Amino acid sequence: MRTETVIKLHNTKTRTKEVFTPINPDNVRMYVCGPTVYDRAHLGNARPVVVFDILNRLLRQTYGADRVTYVRNFTDVDDKINTRAAESGRDIGVITDETIQWFLDDMAALGAIEPDHMPRATQYIPQMVTMIEQLIAKGHAYEAEGHVLFAVDSWKQGYGKLSGRSVDDMIAGARVEVAPYKRNPMDFVLWKPSDETQPGWDSPWGRGRPGWHIECSAMSFELLGDTFDIHGGGNDLMFPHHENEIAQSCCANGDDSFAKVWLHNEMLQVEGKKMSKSLGNFFTVRDLLEQGVPGEVIRLVFLSTHYRKPMDWTDKKAKEAEATLRKWRALTAGIEPAANAAAVVVEALSDDLNTAGAITELHKLAAAGDAAGLLASGQLVGLLTDDIGDWAQTADIDLSNFEVLLSEARAAAMASKDFSEVDRLKAGFVDAGLEVRMSKAGVELVPGPGFDASKLEGLS
Numbered sequence: 001m002r003t004e005t006v007i008k009l010h011n012t013k014t015r016t017k018e019v020f021t022p023i024n025p026d027n028v029r030m031y032v033c034g035p036t037v038y039d040r041a042h043l044g045n046a047r048p049v050v051v052f053d054i055l056n057r058l059l060r061q062t063y064g065a066d067r068v069t070y071v072r073n074f075t076d077v078d079d080k081i082n083t084r085a086a087e088s089g090r091d092i093g094v095i096t097d098e099t100i101q102w103f104l105d106d107m108a109a110l111g112a113i114e115p116d117h118m119p120r121a122t123q124y125i126p127q128m129v130t131m132i133e134q135l136i137a138k139g140h141a142y143e144a145e146g147h148v149l150f151a152v153d154s155w156k157q158g159y160g161k162l163s164g165r166s167v168d169d170m171i172a173g174a175r176v177e178v179a180p181y182k183r184n185p186m187d188f189v190l191w192k193p194s195d196e197t198q199p200g201w202d203s204p205w206g207r208g209r210p211g212w213h214i215e216c217s218a219m220s221f222e223l224l225g226d227t228f229d230i231h232g233g234g235n236d237l238m239f240p241h242h243e244n245e246i247a248q249s250c251c252a253n254g255d256d257s258f259a260k261v262w263l264h265n266e267m268l269q270v271e272g273k274k275m276s277k278s279l280g281n282f283f284t285v286r287d288l289l290e291q292g293v294p295g296e297v298i299r300l301v302f303l304s305t306h307y308r309k310p311m312d313w314t315d316k317k318a319k320e321a322e323a324t325l326r327k328w329r330a331l332t333a334g335i336e337p338a339a340n341a342a343a344v345v346v347e348a349l350s351d352d353l354n355t356a357g358a359i360t361e362l363h364k365l366a367a368a369g370d371a372a373g374l375l376a377s378g379q380l381v382g383l384l385t386d387d388i389g390d391w392a393q394t395a396d397i398d399l400s401n402f403e404v405l406l407s408e409a410r411a412a413a414m415a416s417k418d419f420s421e422v423d424r425l426k427a428g429f430v431d432a433g434l435e436v437r438m439s440k441a442g443v444e445l446v447p448g449p450g451f452d453a454s455k456l457e458g459l460s
């Protein structure tokens with residue numbers, strides 16, 4: 001479906017919100033930097049996935065689902081992976097395959113649509129070698145002691161423009177790896193030698209492996225061409241990773257090539273603090289899912305903050321989001337979605353992905369009792385869909401029989417002074433994820449976020 005939607009996006013490159021005009025509306029192309037695969041995705045890793053999933057959905061809605069090409073890579077060659085393999089004694093390929101599947105499962109639980117292409121770096125080594133050869137031939141890279149380095153001085157006019165720094169500023173402020181073979185401390189690695197214990201590929205510079213940055217330049221060129229519409233990622237990647245991608249691609253393919261629009265999402269915090277292992281507030285998406293926080297709840301919490309603002313994850317927000325979704329799902333149960341999402345919701349998203357504004361509009365639709373409109377509009381942002389809705393089904397289960405059961409057991413125990421049956425039932429309910437409220441007025445069982453009705457079967 002084509003609409004007259006005008007999409008505006010904040011372009012990091014120009015530091016302004018611009019009207020988005022695709023290079024080719026029949027093939028809108030987006031590249032987003034994906035994860036390095038050696039461990040479970042932490043909650044912060046999930047933020048760009050959800051942010052760019054929203055953009056992907058908006059582009060598909062605007063230009064047509066078959067007129068958008070979304071690429072997100074997997075970095076499956078990296079020294080962190082090598083370290084993990086050495087520590088665990090496991091094969092690198094086994095670790096990366098397993099981690100990629102974890103990532104896909106966890107992101108699917110958040111309702112993220114899989115990109116059209118998910119290239120793995122190790123599948124594009126020949127393309128990286130070709131690009132490095134081009135950079136050497138054009139005088140932008142040089143070989144030194146088995147390494148190939150990008151010569152930042154060869155492109156002083158462009159390097160640093162994205163993040164708004166000069167090469168001299170960057171040298172002064174950056175933690176650059178000093179190495180005797182570098183002509184300039186800012187020069188970065190395109191290729192490095194591998195010893196026998198490290199993964200390696202034959203190349204004109206001996207057996208070795210690519211530096212991190214070159215993979216995104218080579219894979220975006222291969223899958224999207226030398227020039228494409230949107231490049232995304234977390235703002236922690238802006239420098240050096242994205243500066244280096246730009247330098248490589250523009251120097252290999254032509255000065256004005258590569259991405260036209262750059263989008264960067266802000267980072268995630270937990271209860272107002274940076275998430276870190278040392279603060280003890282570090283957790284993965286899987287940890288939350290296993291604690292019974294549904295993926296849909298995580299998604300709604302994420303969408304409640306604009307992508308260019310820091311996202312603060314709090315327990316309170318998760319509880320509120322869960323209550324909201326239970327209400328919305330009850331309201332839309334058995335209802336057919338409206339033919340189109342509400343125009344106000346599309347407008348909010350089109351205004352630089354104002355997801356918080358879109359959620360406000362969903363609340364208004366719910367308050368107005370427009371269930372069909374709420375359903376269509378919620379589904380546009382990946383909420384209220386069937387595939388992530390199983391958790392809410394349990395709300396429909398009739399708990400009154402179990403409440404009667406516990407009441408009767410309590411009455412019997414009062415007489416016999418034997419509370420073992422009461423304790424057995426209570427333990428079973430708690431294990432199933434129910435909150436047990438007992439008062440003189442009676443017994444009430446309230447489903448918590450991790451409620452699993454199947455665990456009640458053996459209790460009656």
Ligand SMILES: [Zn+2]
Pocket residue numbers: 032033034216241245
């Ligand atoms: Zn990248």
